[in-house]
Amino acid sequence: MNKHRAVRMLAAGIVAISLSGALAACGSGSSSDDSAGKVYYLNFKPEQAQDWEALAAAYTDETGVDVTVQTAASGTYETTLKSEMAKSDAPTLFQVNGPVGLATWKDYAADLTDTAIYEHLSDQSIALTSDDDSQVLAIPYVMETYGIIYNKALLDEYFALPGAAATSVDQITSFDTLAAVAEGIQANKDTLGVAGAFTSAGFDSSSDWRFKTHLANIPLYYEYKDDGVTGQPATIKGTYLDGYKDIFDLYINNSTTEPSLLSSKTIDDATSEFALGQAVFYQNGTWAYNDIKGQSVPDDDLGMLPIYIGAPGEEDQGLTTGSENYWVINNKSSEADQQATKDFLEWVITSDAGRDSLANTMGFVTPFDTFGDYQSTNPLVLADAEYQAAGKTAVTWNFTTMPSEQWKNGVGQALLQYAQGTGDWDAVRSAFVDGWATEYELAHANA
Amino acid sequence: MKRTLIRWGWLFTGPTLIAFMIGFVVPFVLGVYLSFTRFTTVTNSTWVGFDNYLGVFADGTFVHSLWYTAAFAIVTTVVINVAAFAVAYMLVKAFRGANLFRSVFFMPNLIGGIVLGYIWMLLLNGLLGIWARSITFSATYGFWGMVALMCWQQIGYMMVIYIAGLQSIPGELIESAEMDGASRSQTLWNIIIPLVMPSITVCTFLTITNGFKMFDQNLALTNGAPSRLSELLALNIYNTFYARTGFEGVGQAKAVVFLLIVAVIALIQNRLARSKETQA
Numbered sequence: 129m130n131k132h133r134a135v136r137m138l139a140a141g142i143v144a145i146s147l148s149g150a151l152a153a154c155g156s157g158s159s160s161d162d163s164a165g166k167v168y169y170l171n172f173k174p175e176q177a178q179d180w181e182a183l184a185a186a187y188t189d190e191t192g193v194d195v196t197v198q199t200a201a202s203g204t205y206e207t208t209l210k211s212e213m214a215k216s217d218a219p220t221l222f223q224v225n226g227p228v229g230l231a232t233w234k235d236y237a238a239d240l241t242d243t244a245i246y247e248h249l250s251d252q253s254i255a256l257t258s259d260d261d262s263q264v265l266a267i268p269y270v271m272e273t274y275g276i277i278y279n280k281a282l283l284d285e286y287f288a289l290p291g292a293a294a295t296s297v298d299q300i301t302s303f304d305t306l307a308a309v310a311e312g313i314q315a316n317k318d319t320l321g322v323a324g325a326f327t328s329a330g331f332d333s334s335s336d337w338r339f340k341t342h343l344a345n346i347p348l349y350y351e352y353k354d355d356g357v358t359g360q361p362a363t364i365k366g367t368y369l370d371g372y373k374d375i376f377d378l379y380i381n382n383s384t385t386e387p388s389l390l391s392s393k394t395i396d397d398a399t400s401e402f403a404l405g406q407a408v409f410y411q412n413g414t415w416a417y418n419d420i421k422g423q424s425v426p427d428d429d430l431g432m433l434p435i436y437i438g439a440p441g442e443e444d445q446g447l448t449t450g451s452e453n454y455w456v457i458n459n460k461s462s463e464a465d466q467q468a469t470k471d472f473l474e475w476v477i478t479s480d481a482g483r484d485s486l487a488n489t490m491g492f493v494t495p496f497d498t499f500g501d502y503q504s505t506n507p508l509v510l511a512d513a514e515y516q517a518a519g520k521t522a523v524t525w526n527f528t529t530m531p532s533e534q535w536k537n538g539v540g541q542a543l544l545q546y547a548q549g550t551g552d553w554d555a556v557r558s559a560f561v562d563g564w565a566t567e568y569e570l571a572h573a574n575a
Numbered sequence: 576m577k578r579t580l581i582r583w584g585w586l587f588t589g590p591t592l593i594a595f596m597i598g599f600v601v602p603f604v605l606g607v608y609l610s611f612t613r614f615t616t617v618t619n620s621t622w623v624g625f626d627n628y629l630g631v632f633a634d635g636t637f638v639h640s641l642w643y644t645a646a647f648a649i650v651t652t653v654v655i656n657v658a659a660f661a662v663a664y665m666l667v668k669a670f671r672g673a674n675l676f677r678s679v680f681f682m683p684n685l686i687g688g689i690v691l692g693y694i695w696m697l698l699l700n701g702l703l704g705i706w707a708r709s710i711t712f713s714a715t716y717g718f719w720g721m722v723a724l725m726c727w728q729q730i731g732y733m734m735v736i737y738i739a740g741l742q743s744i745p746g747e748l749i750e751s752a753e754m755d756g757a758s759r760s761q762t763l764w765n766i767i768i769p770l771v772m773p774s775i776t777v778c779t780f781l782t783i784t785n786g787f788k789m790f791d792q793n794l795a796l797t798n799g800a801p802s803r804l805s806e807l808l809a810l811n812i813y814n815t816f817y818a819r820t821g822f823e824g825v826g827q828a829k830a831v832v833f834l835l836i837v838a839v840i841a842l843i844q845n846r847l848a849r850s851k852e853t854q855a
Contacts, residue, residue, distance in 0.1 A: 207817040214616040392709035541802035
């Protein structure tokens with residue numbers, strides 16, 4: 129009996145220990161002191177993943193506060209965020225991509241009115257607020273610019289050819305000139321030693337946002353401007369879709385790649401085609417610099433052109449500038465964690481290490497007034513500054529008003545079908561205009 | 576003996592039972608509950624009744640993937656079982672290197688679906704590149720690409736089950752059939768196939784449910800492109816849940832509908848196949 133009891137006690141003990149170990153492991157991930165708070169940042173930008181991790185490590189060294197940085201793979205941010213937010217150790221800091229993104233996550237957004245990142249905004253009106261304007265919920269931390277990145281050296285080679293459509297990049301101020309130059313390059317691609325005028329317009333999910341979102345912004349911008357639209361309209365007319373078609377045709381017909389292969393082309397394909405000097409033009413933004421630099425195209429040869437679609441008055445059009453990177457602090461985290469996160473962000477925008485990393489390593493233009501001595505050296509950012517100095521009007525980022533991801537996907541897939549020749553342009557028009565009305569209705573019915 | 580079992584049984588089943596509760600029962604119950612709610616994260620939901628279920632069939636992509644998946648499951652079930660049986664039938668005969676062949680056929684099954692998907696994507700894109708096409712060019716390309724991948728992965732696994740079935744047939748039965756003058760094909764159709772019916776039941780069950788449940792290979796190979804036309808049911812549910820803001824509940828409702836469909840088909844299949852089983 130005694131022996132039995134001893135065995136039973138032993139067995140029960142083993143089970144209890146192993147279970148408590150397993151359960152404890154689920155409960156708390158970090159062993160550090162919880163009262164000091166900790167930071168868990170779910171980062172949106174894969175191209176800056178390592179820079180953020182280095183910055184986090186530097187902060188931990190300096191202050192002893194735990195900072196975890198997790199980066200979602202390209203195109204999977206919403207997925208990752210949704211599952212991470214359901215965990216007990218949810219991100220204390222995450223990102224939304226603008227007003228439409230904030231609408232999804234507003235229940236999780238803490239008030240940022242008294243934070244350093246709000247106080248230091250050069251223009252406080254760019255922060256996103258709650259519906260009644262009583263709370264500041266999301267703050268942009270980087271202003272970005274996109275357009276058509278070009279290779280100056282290759283372009284100059286083309287300009288030197290007899291019969292070139294232009295003799296200097298300054299002459300490219302409209303769609304017609306851009307088209308003539310691109311077609312000229314395509315016709316002379318063997319002389320110039322390139323595979324095509326434009327990089328592949330890939331429709332893999334890592335790349336298709338360049339066309340269904342960023343390119344689609346241009347016709348949207350002109351339509352909003354004509355109609356005086358400021359918020360998110362319930363319906364759109366598609367006034368400038370012919371221009372959208374023209375520029376898209378230019379991309380796919382004067383490129384390194386057959387249109388029937390576009391469905392499998394990734395952003396890496398496009399980046400490497402440009403970085404290795406196989407194409408002259410590449411539609412992307414300032415963030416692409418990290419992937420281009422250090423390859424065969426030197427920094428001095430990098431420039432950026434506005435995306436022209438043949439709209440009236442486009443001679444004065446500048447690059448497309450805005451933000452879809454807004455910081456949001458999770459109001460469901462503990463007070464200590466929220467405070468730790470605010471302190472971390474203050475450090476990021478005021479300390480030397482933080483400012484150096486944001487401006488120089490990551491190459492960002494930030495909207496904060498603390499960056500006086502830290503101006504970006506990113507040549508693509510400098511290209512934007514030149515356009516602004518020349519008095520050109522920057523195109524705004526209106527794609528943050530697009531009704532849903534589904535709308536973008538609809539447009540993207542219709543564009544791909546059109547490019548492959550398995551669909552026609554009417555499908556794009558319908559995905560654009562009718563899709564907008566449908567998705568707007570659905571998104572608001574489900575809000 | 577029985578008393579010992581009652582007294583000590585929990586010690587051995589307990590840990591597994593707890594793991595089963597945490598990993599399966601709780602998520603299942605929570606999932607069914609969530610299909611009646613509106614939520615952004617699974618820990619924060621409000622009850623909406625049957626609203627989500629109304630959204631399931633209103634979504635054209637769901638109906639499309641339902642038919643696409645059904646076609647996929649039928650094609651793969653037939654091809655995999657016929658091929659696996661044929662390979663097993665060849666490999667039960669003793670010849671030099673039979674074991675080596677068995678291992679080689681089984682190996683694809685050891686590679687994870689995502690890896691397989693990417694490898695096959697490269698292979699097929701390389702091949703289709705000759706005609707300036709790629710696997711995501713149209714839903715038809717994607718369909719046959721997935722069929723090829725699935726067959727390559729599963730034939731070896733089903734082959735092992737068929738070999739076990741074939742080896743359990745008593746040699747005397749085949750011998751007496753030969754003595755009675757039965758031809759090879761008569762022996763195959765009238766003796767061997769009825770006797771391996773239990774293996775057929777198992778294999779068809781596995782291939783049908785695998786066909787309906789396929790997810791990672793689909794994700795890696797085509798990711799539903801173009802226009803979500805090559806999206807199988809599991810991927811469609813995943814995309815509804817994660818990629819569409821405000822549709823998490825509908826995704827969850829689709830998952831419940833999906834469960835019911837697969838369960839009903841599996842039960843019918845099992846009943847039909849079992850009724851054909853015979854004893855030697």
